[in-house]
Amino acid sequence: MLRFLAVLIALCAIGFGVFWLVTKPQTTELSALDGILPDIARGEAVFIAGGCASCHSAEGTEGDVRLELIGGRSFPSDFGIFYAPNISPDPETGVGKWTALDLVNAMKHGTSPGGQHYYPAFPYATYTRATLEDIVSLHAYLMTLPAVSWQNREHDLTFPFNIRFTLGGWKFLFLDEGWILPDVPTPELQRGRYLVEALGHCGECHTPRNLLGGMDESRWLAGAPNPSGRGSIPNITPGKLIWDESELMAYFTSGFTPEFDVVGGHMSEVVENLKQMPESDLKAIIAYLKAVPAID
Numbered sequence: 001m002l003r004f005l006a007v008l009i010a011l012c013a014i015g016f017g018v019f020w021l022v023t024k025p026q027t028t029e030l031s032a033l034d035g036i037l038p039d040i041a042r043g044e045a046v047f048i049a050g051g052c053a054s055c056h057s058a059e060g061t062e063g064d065v066r067l068e069l070i071g072g073r074s075f076p077s078d079f080g081i082f083y084a085p086n087i088s089p090d091p092e093t094g095v096g097k098w099t100a101l102d103l104v105n106a107m108k109h110g111t112s113p114g115g116q117h118y119y120p121a122f123p124y125a126t127y128t129r130a131t132l133e134d135i136v137s138l139h140a141y142l143m144t145l146p147a148v149s150w151q152n153r154e155h156d157l158t159f160p161f162n163i164r165f166t167l168g169g170w171k172f173l174f175l176d177e178g179w180i181l182p183d184v185p186t187p188e189l190q191r192g193r194y195l196v197e198a199l200g201h202c203g204e205c206h207t208p209r210n211l212l213g214g215m216d217e218s219r220w221l222a223g224a225p226n227p228s229g230r231g232s233i234p235n236i237t238p239g240k241l242i243w244d245e246s247e248l249m250a251y252f253t254s255g256f257t258p259e260f261d262v263v264g265g266h267m268s269e270v271v272e273n274l275k276q277m278p279e280s281d282l283k284a285i286i287a288y289l290k291a292v293p294a295i296d
């Protein structure tokens with residue numbers, strides 16, 4: 001009996017050790033950033049394509065106020081309500097003390113400067129594919145924005161989702177830098193893929209999720225229930241979305257559909273970002289949307 005207990009305890013210890021090893025917060029080595037120089041204009045373009053203001057500005061803000069990234073917006077989910085934090089460069093309540101490496105670790109690994117896991121409500125499962133050059137430049141750009149002192153609101157989550165430690169298991173299952181469309185032939189499609197799969201986080205809304213909240217990549221962009229509980233988010237694969245290139249361009253730059261409806265819901269925030277992007281990037285996104293597998 002004692003022997004059995006000893007074996008059981010040893011197995012538990014090994015099991016826990018393995019769990020700890022595979023799920024501990026990952027980070028990038030500082031030396032990986034050697035020789036990467038920040039470019040603020042490039043950082044601004046990454047900020048727009050990444051849609052950071054859509055979540056981190058205060059609700060209902062427009063124009064320059066949209067660049068005051070005080071957070072506070074709420075994101076209801078099956079696990080509870082998340083609140084976006086202050087990412088303005090305020091040193092006390094925002095991210096003013098963050099280095100470029102801190103931002104790399106947050107966006108590529110979902111790891112905080114204190115070594116904790118972030119919740120995937122911060123779409124790092126998408127940003128993990130961003131290049132180090134883009135994140136270093138984004139960091140430099142963020143530091144040029146207005147610093148605003150504003151306390152973060154705690155997330156309102158149910159047990160066990162309020163324990164950050166458990167997120168290591170989620171990351172082990174779902175955090176993957178690989179491309180969803182591994183083979184795209186042209187530079188335009190590669191750019192479109194980068195904008196959709198690494199920065200624009202289109203899949204975070206348009207792809208259905210499994211029970212554990214991971215994106216179901218076999219139904220990439222095929223539409224999903226709306227996490228707020230109201231209505232659904234449309235399928236934007238060629239299996240459903242039949243708008244031609246110019247209709248998509250009109251939607252992305254004006255918010256009008258071919259039927260002269262106006263874009264609604266969370267997509268109106270996305271269009272706010274798309275509107276500010278260069279035409280060549282929008283063309284690349286459209287080419288990518290035409291190339292993804294059609295799903296009914």
Ligand code: HEC
Binds near residue numbers: 055083
């Ligand atoms: C869909 C909404 C959403 C988008 C888009 C988004 N974030 Fe966030 N972000 C969040 C949420 C929610 C958290 C809180 C995560 C947590 O507490 O674990 C967060 C956390 C962060 C943090 C950690 C802040 C801290 O105090 O620890 C940083 C930095 C950050 N986001 C930067 C960005 C940047 C840069 C972008 C654009 C490239 C971006 N976010 C886009 C929702 C979003």
Ligand code: HEC
Binds near residue numbers: 200205262
């Ligand atoms: C925060 C969630 C969210 C994100 C991120 C998002 N979308 Fe959407 N999208 C929506 C919603 C909601 C609608 C429905 C809008 C409506 O009802 O007016 C929509 C509608 C659309 C439509 C119109 C489809 C139709 O049949 O009406 C297209 C095209 C589209 N999105 C493309 C994109 C692309 C490309 C991206 C990434 C750059 C993206 N979306 C990112 C939520 C999102």
